[in-house]
Amino acid sequence: MKIKNICCIGAGYVGGPTMAVIAQKCPEINVTVVDINENRIAAWNDEDVNNIPIYEPGLSEIVAEARDRNLFFSTDVDEAIDKADMIFISVNTPTKTYGIGKGMAADLKFIELCARQIARVAKSDKIVVEKSTLPVRTAQALKNILENTGNGVNFQILSNPEFLAEGTAVDDLLNPDRVLIGGDIDSTEGKEAVSSLVEIYANWIPKERILTTNVWSSELSKLTANAFLAQRVSSINAMSELCEKTGADVNEVAKAVGMDSRIGSKFLKSSVGFGGSCFQKDILNLVYISKSLGLNEVADYWEQVILMNDHQKRRFAANIVKTLFNTVSGKKIGVLGWAFKKDTNDTRESAAIYVTDYLLNEQAEITVYDPKVKAEQVYADLDYLNSRPEEENRKRVKVVNSPYEAGDKAHAVAVLTEWDEFVELNWDDIYKNMLKPAFLFDGRRLLDRKEKEKIGFEFYAIGN
Numbered sequence: 318m319k320i321k322n323i324c325c326i327g328a329g330y331v332g333g334p335t336m337a338v339i340a341q342k343c344p345e346i347n348v349t350v351v352d353i354n355e356n357r358i359a360a361w362n363d364e365d366v367n368n369i370p371i372y373e374p375g376l377s378e379i380v381a382e383a384r385d386r387n388l389f390f391s392t393d394v395d396e397a398i399d400k401a402d403m404i405f406i407s408v409n410t411p412t413k414t415y416g417i418g419k420g421m422a423a424d425l426k427f428i429e430l431c432a433r434q435i436a437r438v439a440k441s442d443k444i445v446v447e448k449s450t451l452p453v454r455t456a457q458a459l460k461n462i463l464e465n466t467g468n469g470v471n472f473q474i475l476s477n478p479e480f481l482a483e484g485t486a487v488d489d490l491l492n493p494d495r496v497l498i499g500g501d502i503d504s505t506e507g508k509e510a511v512s513s514l515v516e517i518y519a520n521w522i523p524k525e526r527i528l529t530t531n532v533w534s535s536e537l538s539k540l541t542a543n544a545f546l547a548q549r550v551s552s553i554n555a556m557s558e559l560c561e562k563t564g565a566d567v568n569e570v571a572k573a574v575g576m577d578s579r580i581g582s583k584f585l586k587s588s589v590g591f592g593g594s595c596f597q598k599d600i601l602n603l604v605y606i607s608k609s610l611g612l613n614e615v616a617d618y619w620e621q622v623i624l625m626n627d628h629q630k631r632r633f634a635a636n637i638v639k640t641l642f643n644t645v646s647g648k649k650i651g652v653l654g655w656a657f658k659k660d661t662n663d664t665r666e667s668a669a670i671y672v673t674d675y676l677l678n679e680q681a682e683i684t685v686y687d688p689k690v691k692a693e694q695v696y697a698d699l700d701y702l703n704s705r706p707e708e709e710n711r712k713r714v715k716v717v718n719s720p721y722e723a724g725d726k727a728h729a730v731a732v733l734t735e736w737d738e739f740v741e742l743n744w745d746d747i748y749k750n751m752l753k754p755a756f757l758f759d760g761r762r763l764l765d766r767k768e769k770e771k772i773g774f775e776f777y778a779i780g781n
């Protein structure tokens with residue numbers, strides 16, 4: 318079946334960029350991205366394409382090309398569902414904050430609402446594609462909801478997890494290592510549905526990189542990929558602590574280990590801890606699923622990846638306190654970087670939030686600079702932790718527009734996101750305006766130790 322109209326429910330970090338690229342590469346398909354968040358849709362439709370709600374290198378150019386040609390953003394979810402032959406579900410699947418599975422399981426209420434809405438609105442056959450990251454066997458639940466509507470509509474359910482990373486979303490979408498499509502490959506209808514999605518991607522991706530599997534393998538592969546990636550970061554971070562105690566340098570160790578082609582060099586960069594909306598949530602979900610199936614050893618194995626990450630954030634913050642003569646009370650500390658990695662304005666689960674919270678508990682005064690994150694976001698992230706009254710966060714955390722202001726009269730500066738511009742700063746000037754001794758903590762292995770020590774900094778870097 319040739320797809321003419323696509324609807325994507327959820328105009329977030331995945332729905333927006335993914336659909337923009339499909340629209341760009343398939344001008345004959347109409348793509349409508351819908352969301353219940355009116356502000357988000359208004360921003361996607363903003364006349365000035367630089368104001369779209371998600372910052373990703375190269376994205377605004379693609380949106381500018383396709384928007385209002387065959388790419389549309391709307392809040393009219395029913396209409397878009399009704400028109401579509403294929404519906405992507407790309408809504409958020411956060412960790413549950415209540416009830417059974419609280420703090421572990423994925424909250425599937427948004428997914429279920431989408432399924433019920435599709436069931437209610439659909440008058441013609443549809444292919445429903447799981448784009449969100451979901452627990453293995455979610456497709457079964459979707460099928461039950463969709464097939465019990467009794468209005469004679471046929472649904473095929475596919476799993477097509479997304480592997481893009483933020484900051485490189487456009488590149489990842491244009492040139493993915495693989496695209497994964499899971500479907501009911503034992504039935505003719507299932508095979509047809511799979512091949513109609515394969516044909517869309519084949520417009521720009523070589524067919525040998527489009528992998529088809531059964532639905533359960535596809536769902537589980539997504540959780541597995543994130544667990545493996547996060548595990549590599551926790552593994553190298555565990556070694557970073559050992560390096561600090563023994564005179565080894567974690568960068569040298571990572572290079573030596575990564576040159577073994579069986580291990581590979583990517584994703585071995587030690588840091589203040591991984592953040593982002595997915596690693597923690599997806600591993601917790603994996604732990605929950607394993608426990609639910611009675612697989613306690615499997616659950617414990619993966620949980621350790623999270624425990625190590627929590628430890629890394631905490632020990633970085635604790636080291637600041639210890640180094641500043643065991644107290645940061647009333648001391649100004651400049652935080653450079655709030656996003657969970659460079660080239661994104663996303664701050665979800667960013668290590669900076671937790672390090673700052675720790676330092677605030679030690680009564681520090683914090684000044685934050687991030688080139689892409691707005692002040693309201695910084696406060697919202699801290700308020701969300703509920704560690705202190707909201708007014709206190711506003712009183713003790715200042716968000717500034719320049720890295721130099723963050724360092725001005727500070728006792729210490731901590732680099733928490735690896736923004737390129739931090740390498741190029743005039744560190745002599747920052748040093749001059751700081752209190753002495755001037756402490757510099759590099760949570761990203763971004764800065765050159767020798768250079769900084771020559772300027773006069775007391776320098777601390779993860780794993781060195």
Ligand SMILES: NC(=O)C1=CN([C@@H]2O[C@H](COP(=O)(O)OP(=O)(O)OC[C@H]3O[C@@H](n4cnc5c(N)ncnc54)[C@H](O)[C@@H]3O)[C@@H](O)[C@H]2O)C=CC1
Pocket residue numbers: 326327328329330331332351352353354357394407408409410427430431448449450451479480481482483594595
């Ligand atoms: N952020 C990332 O880099 C990646 C995320 N994922 C997965 O993709 C999914 C979406 O993630 P993000 O795009 O980051 O989330 P997001 O929170 O940025 O976007 C989700 C959007 O869905 C909307 N929404 C929720 N319920 C709705 C409903 N019933 N009707 C219409 N709109 C609704 C929300 O308003 C929100 O704008 C998650 O399952 C995530 O695990 C997968 C790969 C990468």
Ligand SMILES: O=C(O)[C@H]1O[C@H](OP(=O)(O)OP(=O)(O)OC[C@H]2O[C@@H](n3ccc(=O)[nH]c3=O)[C@H](O)[C@@H]2O)[C@H](O)[C@@H](O)[C@@H]1O
Pocket residue numbers: 450479480481482483484543546550583584585586587588589590591592593594595596657658
């Ligand atoms: O499911 C998802 O949401 C996505 O999660 C990650 O993408 P993302 O979180 O956007 O960014 P990553 O580049 O993976 O970085 C995650 C965190 O790990 C940290 N990291 C990464 C790599 C590394 O070597 N060291 C390290 O500390 C980053 O700084 C960041 O805080 C995966 O890389 C994507 O494949 C996946 O689609």
